[in-house]
Amino acid sequence: MRNLFLSVVLLLSSGITSAESLLIANASLIERGSSSDVTHDILISDGVISRIAEDLTETPADNVIDAAGRPVTSAFFAGITALGLTEIGMVSDTVDSQLMDLYTGLIHPEFDVRDAFNPHSSAIPVTRIEGFGYTLLAASPGDRPLSGHGSLVRLDGGYNSFEGVPVMYANVDGAAGDKLGGSRAASWMLLNAIFAELTTPDKDLKLITPQGKSALLAAKKNGIFIFRAHRASDIVRVLAFASEYNLQAVISGGQEAWIVRQPLARAKVPVIINALDNLPQSFDALGARLDNAALLHEAGVTVLFTSGETHNARKLRQVVGNAVAHGLPHKTALAAMTSLPASLFGGIERSLQSGSRADLVIWSGDPLDVTSAADSVIIGGALDTMQSRQTKLLQRYLPEEPNKGRAYINP
Amino acid sequence: MLSAFRILASLALFIAPIALADVFPSTYATPSANPLLFQNATILTGDGERLDNASLYVSNGRIEWIGAGTVTPDATVVDAAGKWITPGLIDVHSHLGVYPSPGVAAHSDGNEATAPVTAEVWAEHSIWPQDPGFTRALAGGVTTMQILPGSANLFGGRGVTLKNVPSISYQAMKFPNAPHGLKMACGENPKRVYGNRNQAPSTRMGNVAAYRNAWIKAQRYVDDWDRYERAIAEAAAKKDDSSTSMASALLTTTPPKRDLELETLAGALRGEILVHMHCYRADEMLTILDMAQEFGYRVGTFHHGVEAYKIADQLAAEGVCGALWADWWGFKIEAYDGIQENIALVDRPNGGCAIVHSDSSEGIQRLNQEAAKAMLRGNRAGLSIQPERAIRWITSNAAKSLGIDDQTGSLKPGLMADLVLWNQDPFSVYAKALQVYIDGSLSYEQGNPDLNPQSDFELGQLMGVTP
Numbered sequence: 002m003r004n005l006f007l008s009v010v011l012l013l014s015s016g017i018t019s020a021e022s023l024l025i026a027n028a029s030l031i032e033r034g035s036s037s038d039v040t041h042d043i044l045i046s047d048g049v050i051s052r053i054a055e056d057l058t059e060t061p062a063d064n065v066i067d068a069a070g071r072p073v074t075s076a077f078f079a080g081i082t083a084l085g086l087t088e089i090g091m092v093s094d095t096v097d098s099q100l101m102d103l104y105t106g107l108i109h110p111e112f113d114v115r116d117a118f119n120p121h122s123s124a125i126p127v128t129r130i131e132g133f134g135y136t137l138l139a140a141s142p143g144d145r146p147l148s149g150h151g152s153l154v155r156l157d158g159g160y161n162s163f164e165g166v167p168v169m170y171a172n173v174d175g176a177a178g179d180k181l182g183g184s185r186a187a188s189w190m191l192l193n194a195i196f197a198e199l200t201t202p203d204k205d206l207k208l209i210t211p212q213g214k215s216a217l218l219a220a221k222k223n224g225i226f227i228f229r230a231h232r233a234s235d236i237v238r239v240l241a242f243a244s245e246y247n248l249q250a251v252i253s254g255g256q257e258a259w260i261v262r263q264p265l266a267r268a269k270v271p272v273i274i275n276a277l278d279n280l281p282q283s284f285d286a287l288g289a290r291l292d293n294a295a296l297l298h299e300a301g302v303t304v305l306f307t308s309g310e311t312h313n314a315r316k317l318r319q320v321v322g323n324a325v326a327h328g329l330p331h332k333t334a335l336a337a338m339t340s341l342p343a344s345l346f347g348g349i350e351r352s353l354q355s356g357s358r359a360d361l362v363i364w365s366g367d368p369l370d371v372t373s374a375a376d377s378v379i380i381g382g383a384l385d386t387m388q389s390r391q392t393k394l395l396q397r398y399l400p401e402e403p404n405k406g407r408a409y410i411n412p
Numbered sequence: 413m414l415s416a417f418r419i420l421a422s423l424a425l426f427i428a429p430i431a432l433a434d435v436f437p438s439t440y441a442t443p444s445a446n447p448l449l450f451q452n453a454t455i456l457t458g459d460g461e462r463l464d465n466a467s468l469y470v471s472n473g474r475i476e477w478i479g480a481g482t483v484t485p486d487a488t489v490v491d492a493a494g495k496w497i498t499p500g501l502i503d504v505h506s507h508l509g510v511y512p513s514p515g516v517a518a519h520s521d522g523n524e525a526t527a528p529v530t531a532e533v534w535a536e537h538s539i540w541p542q543d544p545g546f547t548r549a550l551a552g553g554v555t556t557m558q559i560l561p562g563s564a565n566l567f568g569g570r571g572v573t574l575k576n577v578p579s580i581s582y583q584a585m586k587f588p589n590a591p592h593g594l595k596m597a598c599g600e601n602p603k604r605v606y607g608n609r610n611q612a613p614s615t616r617m618g619n620v621a622a623y624r625n626a627w628i629k630a631q632r633y634v635d636d637w638d639r640y641e642r643a644i645a646e647a648a649a650k651k652d653d654s655s656t657s658m659a660s661a662l663l664t665t666t667p668p669k670r671d672l673e674l675e676t677l678a679g680a681l682r683g684e685i686l687v688h689m690h691c692y693r694a695d696e697m698l699t700i701l702d703m704a705q706e707f708g709y710r711v712g713t714f715h716h717g718v719e720a721y722k723i724a725d726q727l728a729a730e731g732v733c734g735a736l737w738a739d740w741w742g743f744k745i746e747a748y749d750g751i752q753e754n755i756a757l758v759d760r761p762n763g764g765c766a767i768v769h770s771d772s773s774e775g776i777q778r779l780n781q782e783a784a785k786a787m788l789r790g791n792r793a794g795l796s797i798q799p800e801r802a803i804r805w806i807t808s809n810a811a812k813s814l815g816i817d818d819q820t821g822s823l824k825p826g827l828m829a830d831l832v833l834w835n836q837d838p839f840s841v842y843a844k845a846l847q848v849y850i851d852g853s854l855s856y857e858q859g860n861p862d863l864n865p866q867s868d869f870e871l872g873q874l875m876g877v878t879p
Contacts, residue, residue, distance in 0.1 A: 090743035091600070124742060233877075260877050277774050280513040280544055287873045296879060312742030319781060322841030370841045371784040374792060391741075391751045398721050398757065399793060407722075 022046040023382060024062035025363065028073035032335050032353055040070055045359040048382035052355055064384070066377060068363050075339035075351040076134025076360035076378065077368070079314040080307030081227075081253060081273065084125055084136050084156065085118045087311055099141040100149055108195055108208050110169055111216040112149030114140050120158050124312050126389035129156045131315035132368060132375035134360035135164070137307075137346060142172040142229060144180045146188045147195065150220060153348040155360070157380045165347035167224035169217070173239060174230050174254065175285045189238065196246050225346060227251045227273070231285035233260040240268045251345070253307065256286040259293045262300035271303035271345060276324035295328030304329070305337050305345070322369035334369060388412075436536060438586035440575055443853035446488045447471035450833070453492030458499035458807035458822035462800035468497060470829040473851035477825055490847075496838055498803055499823055500555025500576075500830030500850065501779045502810035504688070504735045505715050505769035509559055509582070510535055512543030513773060514869075523562035524569065528606050528613060529626050531594065532672035533569035535561045539582040542867040545773040550576050550856045550865065552777035553832035553845040556587060556821075558814055560715075563597035563690040564605045566613065566622050570676055571595050571688060573814050575830075575850055578865040591815040593712075594680045596623070598691035598700060599746050620699060627707040630677030636668040637678070686712040686815050688735075692746035694722035701730060713813040715769060718750040721757035724764060733765035733813045734758040737775075738785040755783075755805060756790025756797060767813055768805045779806045784839035799839055828852075 027040040030053075042057035043050060052060070088095035097117035100109060115138060128136075138151030150169045155162035171192065178185030195208050199218060203211040220226060228239045231254045240261075243250035252258060255272040258265060265272060276294050281287045290296075294304045306324065308317045317338070325334045343351040349358045359382040366373030378385040396412035403410055448470040455463040455478065469476040469483060510522035521538035524530040539559055549557065555576050561568035571593030574585040598619065607614030613622050647661030679685035687704075691697045691714050704711050713733040714720060718741060720727060720734040727734055736758065741750025759766035768783045770776035787802040811821025820828045829852035832838075832845050848856040857863035 088742075089745050089748060092745055127741075259879065260874070277778075279777075280548060280773055281870065281873070282513050282515055282773075284514055284516075286514075287870075288877065290879075292879070313739055316739065319785070319841055323778075323781075326842045326844065371781045372788060372840055374788060394749055394751050395753050395793060398751075399753075 022051075022062045022064070023359075023379065023384070024057060024060065024065045025073055025361065025379075026058060026065060026067045027070055028068040028363070029070055030353055031072045031367075032074045032332075032339060040068070043073065043353070043361070045361075045379070045382045048359055050353070050355050050357045050359050050361075053353060066363065066384075071376065072364045072366070072368060073353075074132075074335060074362055074364065074368060075353060075357070076362050076380065077132050077318065077338045078305075078342040079128055079133040079136035079156070080310075080317045081139045082136045082307075082314045083114075083139050083141060083311040084128060084314060085120055085122045085154065086114055086138060088119075088122055088124070090312065098139050100143040100145065102144065107210060107213070108145050108147050108191065109149060109213055110147045110195075110209065110220070111212040112140060113216075114138050114149060114151040115154070115163055118154060118160075118163075120160055120162065123390040124314075125156050125158065127312070127391055128314050129380070130375060130378055130385060130387045130389055130392070132318070132362040132364065132378060133315060134351075134362075134378075134380060135343070135348065136314065137168060137342065140170045142170070142177060146173065146177060146181060146191045147171050147217075150216060150224070153343065153346050155380070157360075164349055165343070167216070167220045168346055169220040169224060169226045170229070171226055172229045173235055174232070175235075175283060177229065185235065189242070192242065221246065221248060223347075225249050225251055227253050229253050231256040231283070231289075233257040233288065235285070236261050237264060240264055240270060243270065244268065251305075255297075256293065257288040258302070259290065259296040260288055262297050262302050265297070266301040269303075271305060272297055273305040273307050275307060275309050276320050276327070276329075277308075291323070291327040294324035294334075298329055298333055303341070303345070304333075305342055318369055319371050322367075322371065325369055331369065338368075436534075436583060436586075438588045439581070439583045440577070440586055440588055441584075442473045442851045445473065445851075445853040446486055447476075447484050448490060448829070448849070448852060449483050449487045450490045450492045450497060453495055453497045453833075454837075455497045455823065456499075456800050456803040456838075457824070458803055459824070460800055460804060460808075462798070468823060468831075470831075470849070470852045473829055473853070475823055475825050475827050475829050478823055490833065492833060494836075495846065496834040496836065496843075497823070498553070498832050498834065498838055499807040499821055500832055500848065501553045501806045502814065502821055503549070503554055503557040503770050503776045503779060503806075504713065504767055504810045504813045505771045506549075506557040506559055506773075506776055507562065507771070508545040508549065508557065508773060508776065509539035509541060509543045510561070511773075512540045513545055523564040525562075525564035525605055528565050528602055528611075528622055529567045529673065530561075530565050530569050531567040531626070531674075531676040533561060534572065534592075535559045535569060535595075536572040536582050536586070539572070539574075541579050541582055541585065542869050544867045544870050545776070546576055547578065547865050547867060548773070549776045550578075550848055551845060551858070553780065553834075553838075553848055554776055555830040555832075555848065555850050555855075556811075556814070556816070557776065558593055558688070560593060560595045560688060563595070563601045566597060566602045566619055567626060567673075567677070568595035568597060570685065573816060577850055577855065578867070587814075587816060587819075590819075592676075592679065592685045593688045593814070594676060594685045596687060596689045598689065598696045599693060600744055601690070616696065620703065623703060624706070626673075626677060627681070627703075627709075630674050630681055631707065633668065633671060633674040634678045634681055640665060640667050681707065681709050683710060686813070688713050688715055688813075690715045692716055692718045694719040697723060698726065701726070701732070712815075713765075713767065716747075716771070717758070718747045718754065721751060721754045722749075724758045725761050727758060728761035728763040728765070731763060731765070733767055733809060735767040735769035735810075735813060736786075737771070738768060738782040738789075752785065752789040753793045755786035756793060756795050759790070759797070759801070759805070760795060765809050765812060766805050767809045769810075780834075780838040780843055781841055782806075784841075787839060799837060802839065 083098035086098040140149030181187040560571040573587040573590035811817035
């Protein structure tokens with residue numbers, strides 16, 4: 002169990018300056034669906050939103066930022082990523098999100114990617130300054146039907162900024178089956194055998210370790226099982242499995258989820274999609290289409306988003322903007338980027354009301370459009386410096402005629 | 413009856429690589445279409461101008477005029493009030509057809525990764541015209557694209573420029589008279605692919621040595637053919653009994669042996685084939701420019717150029733384009749220094765030629781959004797980039813990179829009427845191509861099932877499933 006991690010918050014000085022109280026004046030609260038001509042003031046103290054009202058300017062605050070009518074939202078969810086689990090995609094000793102070719106030959110649901118989390122990864126500030134406050138750490142598909150588990154993590158630079166319940170990853174798509182004896186039925190064969198071992202005495206376990214059994218039981222008790230599946234028939238199979246073993250299931254990928262949106266809605270199983278998927282990239286995805294999110298939402302299915310990117314996780318704003326361009330209501334999309342993933346995966350509440358954690362973003366315009374960016378990011382009530390390795394590279398190369406060479410420009 | 417001279421002369425033409433007959437010729441036929449009059453549109457011409465509330469007239473597949481002019485009575489009138497018109501978008505870096513959807517192993521035809529120098533292969537011979545990606549790109553306003561081989565090899569082979577028209581054959585898509593591209597690659601990919609097999613190149617210096625060896629062979633090949641052609645030409649120019657001396661010259665002078673690899677490289681040295689160089693790091697791009705000087709060829713465009721912003725002035729001074737992503741970085745160490753201002757900074761100097769490219773079946777559908785992101789970052793860095801400037805990155809600059817800017821990529825009288833009618837300012841996530849015209853012919857219309865082409869592959873899939 003990770004309760005230890007939930008209770009320990011180590012904020013690093015890097016990138017985030019703390020302030021006792023902060024007033025964001027004249028914010029447009031689009032997340033609430035408020036009309037843009039009514040603005041609100043947001044008072045933050047001790048890292049928490051303490052009051053939201055139309056006029057708090059009389060209230061003393063250590064710092065005041067005038068949002069001047071710009072949208073303010075909770076900091077965004079970056080999707081399922083390997084942020085902090087990888088520095089460079091093709092440098093394998095910096096990539097820690099995936100279990101492959103392990104010598105034991107066993108299935109290891111206890112593989113916990115949080116043990117590899119590095120808050121100093123350059124990709125974290127790169128992502129945070131684009132308005133992203135938290136992500137769901139991936140145990141990426143390897144060569145096993147269960148690839149391990151992770152949880153939510155805040156992008157605040159803390160070593161132990163984990164939140165929420167254990168999230169276990171199961172892979173039941175065609176690609177997973179291909180690595181498991183050549184059939185996706187083998188995924189189900191193994192998953193059934195693994196779950197049968199949950200009632201097996203530890204000394205008789207064949208496929209998992211006692212630690213793996215504990216991890217699975219914990220995830221089964223209060224965690225989430227994310228099943229990677231695209232094909233409609235695979236999704237239906239997931240629903241049956243989740244019901245049989247009484248699991249809180251979520252579909253990730255779900256390119257054909259719209260085909261089975263009624264059963265998904267009945268089973269109350271959410272779907273995490275990349276809203277840009279509209280090509281039959283595999284035979285699992287012949288039904289991929291741009292209005293997947295809109296169709297699922299209309300049928301009453303909870304939709305969340307991921308981009309499949311880690312370094313460019315910031316692209317998720319554009320991904321979701323495209324879902325809105327293809328029929329998903331703007332307000333629904335904003336909830337899917339702010340409060341919804343936190344509540345689904347058991348994280349700290351993230352919504353614009355008093356008592357909520359003050360992870361907020363002031364946007365230059367519509368946060369789901371490619372025409373806007375995050376102007377200010379506030380994490381735990383503190384203003385971010387809005388610096389990353391990339392902003393420093395820009396500062397080094399923006400001057401047109403450096404005097405002494407760019408290596409001497411050290412922003 | 414043909415004289416010996418004529419037979420031999422035509423034989424000589426047939427053998428000479430410069431005068432090679434047009435092989436695998438384009439069979440693209442300009443479709444016939446009514447003249448078109450667009451009215452009340454906001455027009456981005458593609459070469460830097462913005463016109464508000466303007467008209468544009470198309471006839472015989474060509475732009476006839478912008479602003480005002482005569483209209484024939486049979487013209488179709490399109491009221492574009494509140495809408496925007498841009499040139500058809502151009503992607504200089506696509507693998508549609510060679511890495512198609514579905515991405516099954518048997519469709520993986522983009523890298524002839526069996527030798528580091530495969531200048532002899534042509535991407536067009538790998539293209540599967542039924543790739544559904546072509547139709548998706550069309551819905552995103554893409555009317556022209558270059559299909560390139562991948563980057564496993566130092567010399568990956570020839571790229572081909574296509575018009576985005578649904579076809580049975582790539583020949584029917586082939587952009588008439590567009591030059592071929594030569595795909596080359598710097599850096600990690602070639603040295604990884606071959607180094608892992610314990611063969612050259614396994615280092616960056618190995619990469620450069622292998623390029624230079626290939627260019628040396630190509631120079632000799634050019635010299636051999638030049639010498640041969642000069643001998644034939646001199647014989648033909650002899651005043652006395654030219655047909656006899658020509659015949660004897662043809663019989664006594666052996667033509668060099670044709671070599672497909674060297675034909676491509678020779679084409680690049682002669683400037684007939686445009687060089688498209690996959691290169692990430694600034695220092696490597698500068699090495700390549702020195703090498704181009706050594707062998708007397710031009711690098712047309714650096715592709716990916718994640719560090720191009722570090723050498724934007726040099727690129728502009730050399731007239732080399734940078735075909736770049738808006739925000740990709742970090743997936744390998746040569747992409748570690750990527751910044752979102754790259755495109756805007758390459759665009760900044762006088763003569764800068766910035767291009768937004770996709771290298772992606774997803775990105776090609778949203779070149780407008782990619783350009784919007786790059787424009788935003790430039791503006792937030794203090795550069796003042798208006799839509800009429802940014803549109804060049806996905807239209808006229810791309811056309812220049814492909815050597816077709818005298819045919820498409822801007823809305824100028826006489827150019828192909830490749831254009832997109834947008835529901836709004838195209839630089840937004842909410843912008844949609846309402847209509848896409850190729851050579852004045854309506855090829856795609858949003859929401860109109862009769863104008864939404866579908867590949868053979870997608871026909872009849874998921875029978876019985878309806879939204």
